[in-house]
Amino acid sequence: MNTPQHVAIIMDGNGRWAQRRGQMRTTGHRMGVEAVREAVRSAGELGIRYLTLFAFSSENWSRPEDEVNDLMGLLKFFVRRDLAELHREGVRVRVIGNRRALKADILSLLAEAEDLTRNNSALELIIAFNYGGRDDIARAARGLVDQVARGELDPQSINEDAISNALDTAGIPDPDLIIRTSGEQRISNFLIWQAAYAEFVFLPCLWPDFGRADFEEAIRQYSCRDRRFGSVAERDLALGS
Ligand code: IPE
Ligand code: IPE
Numbered sequence: 001m002n003t004p005q006h007v008a009i010i011m012d013g014n015g016r017w018a019q020r021r022g023q024m025r026t027t028g029h030r031m032g033v034e035a036v037r038e039a040v041r042s043a044g045e046l047g048i049r050y051l052t053l054f055a056f057s058s059e060n061w062s063r064p065e066d067e068v069n070d071l072m073g074l075l076k077f078f079v080r081r082d083l084a085e086l087h088r089e090g091v092r093v094r095v096i097g098n099r100r101a102l103k104a105d106i107l108s109l110l111a112e113a114e115d116l117t118r119n120n121s122a123l124e125l126i127i128a129f130n131y132g133g134r135d136d137i138a139r140a141a142r143g144l145v146d147q148v149a150r151g152e153l154d155p156q157s158i159n160e161d162a163i164s165n166a167l168d169t170a171g172i173p174d175p176d177l178i179i180r181t182s183g184e185q186r187i188s189n190f191l192i193w194q195a196a197y198a199e200f201v202f203l204p205c206l207w208p209d210f211g212r213a214d215f216e217e218a219i220r221q222y223s224c225r226d227r228r229f230g231s232v233a234e235r236d237l238a239l240g241s
């Protein structure tokens with residue numbers, strides 16, 4: 001089976017999972033963290049090299065303050081509980097997103113996770129936290145303009161690669177497959193530049209229910225896709241049609 005090198009997941013549906021059980025949204029988020037654990041394990045076993053998880057969007061600040069605090073707390077809980085094990089398993093942790101609005105304790109935990117696992121290479125786990133695609137592009141543009149203003153960069157040399165290299169995902173290949181759970185079929189400002197040629201798989205299951213079988217189903221759907229990148233399919237070229 002054709003395994004994607006980079007899978008990115010929009011982990012959606014925690015709130016609905018809880019509501020259907022008459023529970024608080026927080027409970028859904030807490031169960032979502034368990035699904036994260038399983039997804040990371042599955043990704044490694046399935047031979048995926050890069051796994052990006054959308055954990056908190058730059059638009060999620062508009063949720064009630066309590067829920068925002070819960071999501072911040074759960075990120076800390078996840079890193080504190082699982083970092084040593086991730087490191088043992090050879091996982092490299094990277095964080096993308098805008099760090100400006102994040103509190104000092106979160107920033108230092110994220111830095112600790114990145115530093116500890118810097119030389120690992122079994123799987124790269126990229127956590128998108130306070131991430132927005134438009135914010136990523138705006139920050140990249142500012143960085144490039146600063147370099148131009150300092151006379152370090154010729155504006156004529158700003159091409160697609162230069163922009164890719166100025167994004168938070170510099171050095172990470174574009175996602176091959178983007179999975180979204182919960183049945184919603186939208187990108188919600190996730191990797192909008194990087195997703196130019198990604199395949200999308202939308203699954204009906206809610207994120208806390210996402211397990212190994214769902215991951216395999218998404219990869220099965222991906223492996224049936226014909227990725228043409230604007231060209232013609234190889235088999236059609238061979239037929240000369
Ligand atoms: C995804 O679940 C988690 C985050 C966005 C942080 P939601 O909280 O969006 O769950 P629904 O969409 O309300 O069910
Ligand atoms: C996208 O889910 C963000 C994350 C999964 C972190 P949302 O639930 O915030 O997206 P919308 O609001 O339904 O588009």
Ligand code: MG
Nearest residue numbers: 012013014015
């Ligand atoms: Mg949602």
